Structures are given as structure tokens and as C-alpha cells.
Amino acid sequence: MTDVASSSRSHASAVPAPNSGAGHRPGRGRPTRSSGHRGDRRGLWAAILLAPNLSVFTVFVIVPALLAFGLSFFEWDLTSDAKWVGLENYLRFLGDERALTSLRLTAILMATTAIPIVFLGFVIAIGVNVPTRWMRVVRTLYFMPIVISFVASAVLWRFLYDPTYGLINTTLSLMGIEGPEWLFSPTWAPAAVAIVVIWLNIPTAVIFYLAALQQIPHERIEAAHLDGAGAWSRARHILWPGVRQQTFFVSVVTTLHVLYQTFDIVSVMTQGGPLRSTEVFIYYLYETAFRSFDIGYASALATVLFICIAALTFLVYRPQLKENE
Amino acid sequence: MQSVRQSRHTGPRKATAAITAALALSLAGCGGNDAEGGSNEPEAGEVPAPEEVTGELTISVFDWQDPVEGQVIEAYDEARPNLEVEYEYVTASEYVQLMxxxxxxxxxxDVVATFDLANDTFADSGITQDLTxxxxxxxxxxxxxxxxTFLANYEVRGGENDGEIHGLPxxxxxxxxxxxxxxxxxAGVAYPTDDWTWEDLLEISRQLTITEGGSTVQYGFGANYNQPAEWVSKINMFGGALLAEDGTLQLDxxxxxxxxxxxxxxxxxxIFIPPSVQATQGGNLAPFLNGTQAMYSGVRGQVPPIRNSLGTDPADWGVVTWPTTDGERVVGAGSAGIGISATTDNLAAAQDYLRWYYSEDGGMGMLAETYAVMPPLTSLADSAIWRDLPAPPENNDAYLQAIEDGGSYPDIPFNNQAGVxxxxxxxxxxxxxxxxxIEDAFTQANIEANDALNDD
Structure with a gap:
């Protein structure tokens, strides 16, 4: 108990409370024995409150993830005994043109959707941050996609993309433009999927940006306005830097969303076609695991996906981590 | 007594049923044990009376068989006063994985839904038992x-269970x-007759295809082109086989x-509707149902939606056999089925259920009445349970001819079927x-498919 308390004390003295400035004033933030006990109790409460969620997370995420990693070294089709194959599944991935193409396609989809999501989310958030009479209605309309399931959205968009009777091509034809065969053209199908992904993710970005914009002191914006800064200048020099942390967060969240949401969208809208032009990595992984029952190889693909996500998250967060240091 | 229980889940709940039953029995003070009630090991060649069938019986059913199969099971439960039946609808797309x-x-x-293409996998995995x-x-x-033809698809080909029957259509x-x-x-076109040829079908399709402003608004014919049964049967009809004797694929x-x-x-x-248009309209059957396609290659199971959409008057729609090509005709065929699990602890009840299921005045009568089921029993070929249903369809002989002409799917391992x-x-x-x-595409496809087959 003493060790824990002393450890807690030394930790408390080493790390200043955020924005308190205590780290610069030795003595004022000095821990007492009672604060050490309070820290213990808070730690205990934290553990108690976290335990249910952590247990569920461990059982349903961490353990299966570890098992999947273990399975990636086996050949197993669910029906016969698993056979140890070492790194063979990983070597197979390196030579699997279909897997590499799907990974490439996923990367392209992430790049082409994450940037518009961040940019449009920011712009729309600025737009709906203006307090006017009808703004609640406008905000509700913008947030609508967030309450619609991915599958329902995909079904809806499939109708919109119908080359003959769909709303999009009908509208285009009124303007004298012959719309493409959206979901049946290897050229247009990836774009069609990307549009749906962007549409689905913009509300999340708007919510975060809106919350961040409302934290920026109004006086600062007003002062810039009085100093002659136009809308573009205010957005560029005050608002955009003011939401930088949200931009990091939105980038990570939307990137992860793109990775997983595309499964539902692709599954309903294109099934990876035409000509595998929309076969994203997660869809290929599913096909490998649950249609071909190639569980070992699919586990290796899942491990590769995990490594990609971890690396991507680290890359996106790295500037912020450095800044915090 | 209404003891049947239904659930909609992604996995059977036999353990729950067992616990529930055990609790019920102990509370009733009877202390009996159905598992030891003498009904588990049936005597070969003996048929128990309905009241002699006891214990519990769990059944898995494909979700697309809702609600008909449930009604059949509930009727069976009514007919077996001392049996507790529980059934569960299981998502068909995830069925094999879940089993x-x-x-x-x-x-x-105890009783599992199965299908011909999964038969050998279910047998080899110890899911279904030999019914021979x-x-x-x-x-x-x-x-x-x-x-x-249909029973043969449930006969295991190769391996340690070779020749065993592990399901029934x-x-x-x-x-x-x-x-x-x-x-x-x-269009002023005469209706097709059972003696028509493929050339006749093509010519009729041309006459029934309508183009307006550069777009086709009505097609002559369509089928489920993605269904292996459709194309494998035609390879067979031309004298070929999808799988060579050495196990290699012959797509080229x-x-x-x-x-x-x-x-x-x-x-x-x-003149045939493209797959892309089928997809936009909601599937391969939809264009026929909504009147943008004049003819459709389908099965008896699709009669209910056709009656719903095109009408219940014999003047609305008709059915005819597949046309011949150079005098030959092989048609796509397949079936969902029913089997007994290898681990059932109430074999007597499971067998009793199969007997009742295939009886004219039991399950088969109820199923045929829905128009969705063509009895797979030759003994019911002339039965009133399906032949005397009000038309349409009128030409019931077309279904019998189709059974005669039905082809079968080659013995490709289940985990390779999706890949092929x-x-x-x-x-x-x-x-x-x-x-x-076509030559270039399928030559390349054959290389890819055989590579995938060899990988596994």
C-alpha cells in the first residue's frame, strides 16, 4: 500500500495538472498523504467503472483479435483440422494480386473520401453555425444520414444510381447530359461508392467541427472582422487553426469509417464488381473467410489490415503527439 | 397442447431448450428424462404411433422459408402430443458458417436444413448423418x-462417406x-409450346424486345445468369463437363x-436482359414481375411471387418447358433439403419428422398447397396436392418434364464453389x-479458376 501511495505521489508531482501551471511552482502542487489516498480511491473507482466495458472489450475484441493472429499461421477451412503453415499465408498475400489490388483500391478510396469529408464537414459546420431562425431544420437535414443505416443508405443510393430511372441520371438528362452507368461501369462504380461514403461521413465531421467552432471565442472573430478580415481570412486564420485538433480526430475517425463502412456499401451496391473495380480490402477479406472458408488466409489478411490501421492512426496522430510533447 | 416454440436467431438453442425442459420436468415432480425415455434409438423398420414420439426436437430452417416451414412444423407439433418442438429460422447467406x-x-x-451444394461438406464435417x-x-x-436426379445430389461423392445419403430434397x-x-x-406473338426450340425462343425474344429512344424498355427473355445450375446444365447439354476426370475445371x-x-x-x-439491368431492378426475377421482360427461366418455387405480381387468372401468364437445342435439353436443377444431424439425441423423433414431412397428408401436402414446392417424390407426381391447385400455372407437365431433364452440379469442393x-x-x-x-475471357477465367482450385 505504501509503495503504491508513494508511487502515486511521485507520479502526481512529476505531471502537472493541465493548464494549472503547478509544474512551474514547486510546493503548491505538492501531494499530501491524503491526496495520495484520494488518488488511490479514484484509481479504484476508475478500475471499477472501466471493468465491465474492459471485460466485454477483452472478450469480444482483444481475445478474438489475438486468436485471429494465431490462426493466420494455420491453414483451416472450418471443416478439417487446422494445419500449421508458418508464414505461408503472409507470403501468399504478397503474391496475391487480387488482395494487393483491393488494398490499393482501399487506399485510393480513403484518400479520395477523407479529404472531401474533412473539407466539406468544415465548410458545412461554418454554414450551420450561424444562428438563424431555420438553422435547426437545416442542421437536422445535414445530420439525417447519420441516423440511416449503412445498408438502407446503400439501397437508397442504388436506386438513385439507376442508369435509366434513377434520380441522378434523370436530372442529368434534363440538363442534356447522358449520365454514366454508375454501378455497372468499372470507371464510375468506385466514384459512386466514394460519393456514398462521403455523404455518410459528412454529418460526423460536421458535429465535431460545429462543437469546436462554438468553442472559439466570438470576440476573436469579431475583432478580426473589425480589423477588416474577410470571410475567407477569418476562416483560414482563425477558424481553421481553431479546429485543428478536431481535424486530426475527424481524419482518423473517417478513415476508419471508410475502411469498415465500405463493406456494407459495397456488399449491397456492387458486391465488389463490376470487374472487381469496387472490391475493397475488407470485402475481399470477408469473401475469403466466409465464402471460401479460407480462415487462415483471411486471418492473415485481417492482421495486415490491423497493421495498416495502426500505422495510419500513428501517422495521422504523430504531429499532435509531437506537439503534446 | 401448443408446445412449439419459434425463434429467429443466428444459431440453434438446443442447450437452452434442454435446460428449460429439465427444469420443467423437475418442477412437475415427474423426474423423467426424455433422453432416456426409450425414444432415442428407434427400431429399424418400425414406425412409432404419434403419441409414442416423445422428448424434444429442434429444427433449423432457412429464413427464406418463412413462414411456410414454420406452419408445417407447428402442424407437426400439433400431431405429436408428447413431443416438444422448437424451430429456428437461420440466415441462409450465413447458414453453412453457422452450422x-x-x-x-x-x-x-436435431433436424437441419441443408442444400445439395453443401451436402458433402455437411457430411464430411459431421453435421449430417447417413440416412441410407x-x-x-x-x-x-x-x-x-x-x-x-435430386436424391443423387445428396449422395456423397468421394471421401470416407462415399455413397452415403446425407439429406433429402x-x-x-x-x-x-x-x-x-x-x-x-x-406483340401478336403466339404462346410457346413444349415442343419449341432454342431458335424459336430467340426469335420470339426478338419480337418481344422493344426499344424506345435508344433505350430498351422491354426485353424478350432473362434468367439468373449467375447461377451455376444455369450454365453448367448447358455445358452438359453440349456434351461437355465442367469438371474433367482429373479434377481440373474446363471453362474453356x-x-x-x-x-x-x-x-x-x-x-x-x-434481346436478353443484361445482368446490370436486372441488378438495378432488384434481382433477376424482378423484370419479369414488373412487366419489362416477357419470359423468364425459373423454378416452381417462384410461382407465388409470379401469381402475386402477374395475376391469378390463367390468361395472365403461363409456363412451358425449356426449348431443345438440336433435340437435346438439359435444364438447371437444384434443391434445398432436409437432413438429420449427426449428433441428434432424439433420432426417433427426427426420423418421425421426416416421415411426416414427406407424407401427402402431412408436410408435403401443406408445402405443395403454397405453390412454392414441387414434391420431389415420384409417388406424388400425379398427386392432387399440387396438380389440382387452381391455375395458373396450367401446364403442370412442364414441371415433371423439367425434373426428367434436370442436370446436376459437379463435385467441386464447397469452399471452391464461390470462387468458381x-x-x-x-x-x-x-x-x-x-x-x-468470349474465347479470351473464358480461357483466362479457366486459368484463374484452376489456380484457385490448386491453391486450396
Whole structure:
């Protein structure tokens, strides 16, 4: 108990409370024995409150993830005994043109959707941050996609993309433009999927940006306005830097969303076609695991996906981590 | 007594049922044990009386069989006063995976839904048990009663279970051609007859295809082109086989090439509805139901939606056999089925259920009454349970002819079937979207498919 308390004390003295400035004033933030006990109790409460969620997370995420990693070294089709194959599944991935193409396609989809999501989310958030009479209605309309399931959205968009009777091509034809065969053209199908992904993710970005914009002191914006800064200048020099942390967060969240949401969208809208032009990595992984029952190889693909996500998250967060240091 | 319980879940709940039953019995103070009630090990060749069938019986059912199969099970439960029946609808698209998981967890239902393409996998994995002895000795249900083509699809080919029967077909689904009489009448085209040829079908399709402003608004014909049964049957019809004796695929054989031309040339000509248009309209059957396609290759199971959409007057639509090609006719065929799990602890009740299920005044009568099931028993070929249903369809002989002409799917391992199908669909897309020649697309497809087969 003493060790824990002393450890807690030394930790408390080493790390200043955020924005308190205590780290610069030795003595004022000095821990007492009672604060050490309070820290213990808070730690205990934290553990108690976290335990249910952590247990569920461990059982349903961490353990299966570890098992999947273990399975990636086996050949197993669910029906016969698993056979140890070492790194063979990983070597197979390196030579699997279909897997590499799907990974490439996923990367392209992430790049082409994450940037518009961040940019449009920011712009729309600025737009709906203006307090006017009808703004609640406008905000509700913008947030609508967030309450619609991915599958329902995909079904809806499939109708919109119908080359003959769909709303999009009908509208285009009124303007004298012959719309493409959206979901049946290897050229247009990836774009069609990307549009749906962007549409689905913009509300999340708007919510975060809106919350961040409302934290920026109004006086600062007003002062810039009085100093002659136009809308573009205010957005560029005050608002955009003011939401930088949200931009990091939105980038990570939307990137992860793109990775997983595309499964539902692709599954309903294109099934990876035409000509595998929309076969994203997660869809290929599913096909490998649950249609071909190639569980070992699919586990290796899942491990590769995990490594990609971890690396991507680290890359996106790295500037912020450095800044915090 | 209404003891039947239904649930909609992704896995059987036999353990829950057992616990519930055990609790119920102990509370009732009877202390009996159904598992030891003498009903588990049936005597070969003996048929128990309805009240002698006791214990619990769990059944898995495909979700697409809702609600008919549930009604059948509930009727069976009514007929067995001392049996507690529980059934569960299981998502068809995840069915094999869920059954394999249930088998590993030792949690299989007593009676399992199955299908021909998964038969060998279910047998080899220890999910289903051999029914050969039961069918050979039972006084009421015999293997000889089933349509041979359909029963053969439940006979294991190769491996340690070679020759064993691990399931029974639920319905004899073989391809016939449905046609929309109103569209024929509008075009002034005579209805097809059972002696027609493929050339006749192509010519009629041309007459029934309507183009307006550069777009086709009505097609002559369509089918489920992605369904292996459709194209494998045509490879067979031209004298080929999808699988060579050495186990390699022959997607590029001369006979296979004839089959690909058979299907794809009319699509390219614009008289058969393309797969892309089917997809936008909600599936391969939808264009026929909504009147943008005059003829459709379908099975008996699709009669209910056709009656719902096109009408219940014999003047609305008709059915005819597939046309012949050079005097030959092989049609796509397949079936969902029913089997007994290898781990059942109430074999007597499971066998009793099969007997009742296939009886004219039991399950088969109820199923046939819905129009959705073509009895797979030759003994019911002339039965009033399906022949005397109000028309349409009128030409019931077309279904019997289709059973005669039904082809079977080659013995491709289950985990490769999706891959082979996928490669064929990609090749079709190459032809229809990229304009690649059929020869080039399917030569390449054959290399890919065999590579995938060798990988596994």
C-alpha cells in the first residue's frame, strides 16, 4: 500500500495538472498523504467503472483479435483440422494480386473520401453555425444520414444510381447530359461508392467541427472582422487553426469509417464488381473467410489490415503527439 | 397442447431448450428424462404411433422459408402430443458458417436444413448423418420414392462417406420458362409450346424486345445468369463437363464455349436482359414481375411471387418447358433439403419428422398447397396436392418434364464453389462490359479458376 501511495505521489508531482501551471511552482502542487489516498480511491473507482466495458472489450475484441493472429499461421477451412503453415499465408498475400489490388483500391478510396469529408464537414459546420431562425431544420437535414443505416443508405443510393430511372441520371438528362452507368461501369462504380461514403461521413465531421467552432471565442472573430478580415481570412486564420485538433480526430475517425463502412456499401451496391473495380480490402477479406472458408488466409489478411490501421492512426496522430510533447 | 416454440436467431438453442425442459420436468415432480425415455434409438423398420414420439426436437430452417416451414412444423407439433418442438429460422447467406460453428460447439439442432451444394461438406464435417439405412428399411419413406436426379445430389461423392445419403430434397426445383401472356398478346406473338426450340425462343425474344429512344424498355427473355445450375446444365447439354476426370475445371472446353455463346450472344444482341439491368431492378426475377421482360427461366418455387405480381387468372401468364437445342435439353436443377444431424439425441423423433414431412397428408401436402414446392417424390407426381391447385400455372407437365431433364452440379469442393462462380461472373462481365471476346475471357477465367482450385 505504501509503495503504491508513494508511487502515486511521485507520479502526481512529476505531471502537472493541465493548464494549472503547478509544474512551474514547486510546493503548491505538492501531494499530501491524503491526496495520495484520494488518488488511490479514484484509481479504484476508475478500475471499477472501466471493468465491465474492459471485460466485454477483452472478450469480444482483444481475445478474438489475438486468436485471429494465431490462426493466420494455420491453414483451416472450418471443416478439417487446422494445419500449421508458418508464414505461408503472409507470403501468399504478397503474391496475391487480387488482395494487393483491393488494398490499393482501399487506399485510393480513403484518400479520395477523407479529404472531401474533412473539407466539406468544415465548410458545412461554418454554414450551420450561424444562428438563424431555420438553422435547426437545416442542421437536422445535414445530420439525417447519420441516423440511416449503412445498408438502407446503400439501397437508397442504388436506386438513385439507376442508369435509366434513377434520380441522378434523370436530372442529368434534363440538363442534356447522358449520365454514366454508375454501378455497372468499372470507371464510375468506385466514384459512386466514394460519393456514398462521403455523404455518410459528412454529418460526423460536421458535429465535431460545429462543437469546436462554438468553442472559439466570438470576440476573436469579431475583432478580426473589425480589423477588416474577410470571410475567407477569418476562416483560414482563425477558424481553421481553431479546429485543428478536431481535424486530426475527424481524419482518423473517417478513415476508419471508410475502411469498415465500405463493406456494407459495397456488399449491397456492387458486391465488389463490376470487374472487381469496387472490391475493397475488407470485402475481399470477408469473401475469403466466409465464402471460401479460407480462415487462415483471411486471418492473415485481417492482421495486415490491423497493421495498416495502426500505422495510419500513428501517422495521422504523430504531429499532435509531437506537439503534446 | 401448443408446445412449439419459434425463434429467429443466428444459431440453434438446443442447450437452452434442454435446460428449460429439465427444469420443467423437475418442477412437475415427474423426474423423467426424455433422453432416456426409450425414444432415442428407434427400431429399424418400425414406425412409432404419434403419441409414442416423445422428448424434444429442434429444427433449423432457412429464413427464406418463412413462414411456410414454420406452419408445417407447428402442424407437426400439433400431431405429436408428447413431443416438444422448437424451430429456428437461420440466415441462409450465413447458414453453412453457422452450422459449422454449431457443430464445433456441439450445439446442432436435431433436424437441419441443408442444400445439395453443401451436402458433402455437411457430411464430411459431421453435421449430417447417413440416412441410407433408414431409407432402406423404413416402411413409409424409401429412397426409391425420390426423383433420382435430386436424391443423387445428396449422395456423397468421394471421401470416407462415399455413397452415403446425407439429406433429402425439399422440392424438385428444375428450370421451366414462365411467360407473360399480356406481353405476347400485345406483340401478336403466339404462346410457346413444349415442343419449341432454342431458335424459336430467340426469335420470339426478338419480337418481344422493344426499344424506345435508344433505350430498351422491354426485353424478350432473362434468367439468373449467375447461377451455376444455369450454365453448367448447358455445358452438359453440349456434351461437355465442367469438371474433367482429373479434377481440373474446363471453362474453356469447346462445349463450354458453346454454352457461353448460348447465354451471352443474345445478351449482346440486346434481346436478353443484361445482368446490370436486372441488378438495378432488384434481382433477376424482378423484370419479369414488373412487366419489362416477357419470359423468364425459373423454378416452381417462384410461382407465388409470379401469381402475386402477374395475376391469378390463367390468361395472365403461363409456363412451358425449356426449348431443345438440336433435340437435346438439359435444364438447371437444384434443391434445398432436409437432413438429420449427426449428433441428434432424439433420432426417433427426427426420423418421425421426416416421415411426416414427406407424407401427402402431412408436410408435403401443406408445402405443395403454397405453390412454392414441387414434391420431389415420384409417388406424388400425379398427386392432387399440387396438380389440382387452381391455375395458373396450367401446364403442370412442364414441371415433371423439367425434373426428367434436370442436370446436376459437379463435385467441386464447397469452399471452391464461390470462387468458381466468381471467376465465371468476372468473365461474363469482361465480355459484356469490356467487350472482350468470349474465347479470351473464358480461357483466362479457366486459368484463374484452376489456380484457385490448386491453391486450396
Amino acid at each position: 459449422l460453428q454449431s457443430q464445433m460447439a456441439d450445439d446442432l439442432p 439405412e433408414f431409407l432402406g428399411t423404413d416402411p413409409e419413406l424409401s429412397a426409391d420414392e425420390f426423383a433420382p 425439399r422440392s424438385a426445383d428444375a428450370k421451366v420458362i414462365y411467360y407473360n401472356k399480356a406481353l405476347f398478346d400485345e 472446353s469447346p462445349e463450354a464455349m458453346q454454352a457461353w455463346h448460348y447465354w451471352l450472344d443474345p445478351i449482346q444482341e440486346g 462462380r466468381d471467376v465465371v461472373i468476372q468473365a461474363m462481365d469482361e465480355v459484356l462490359i469490356n467487350g472482350t471476346s
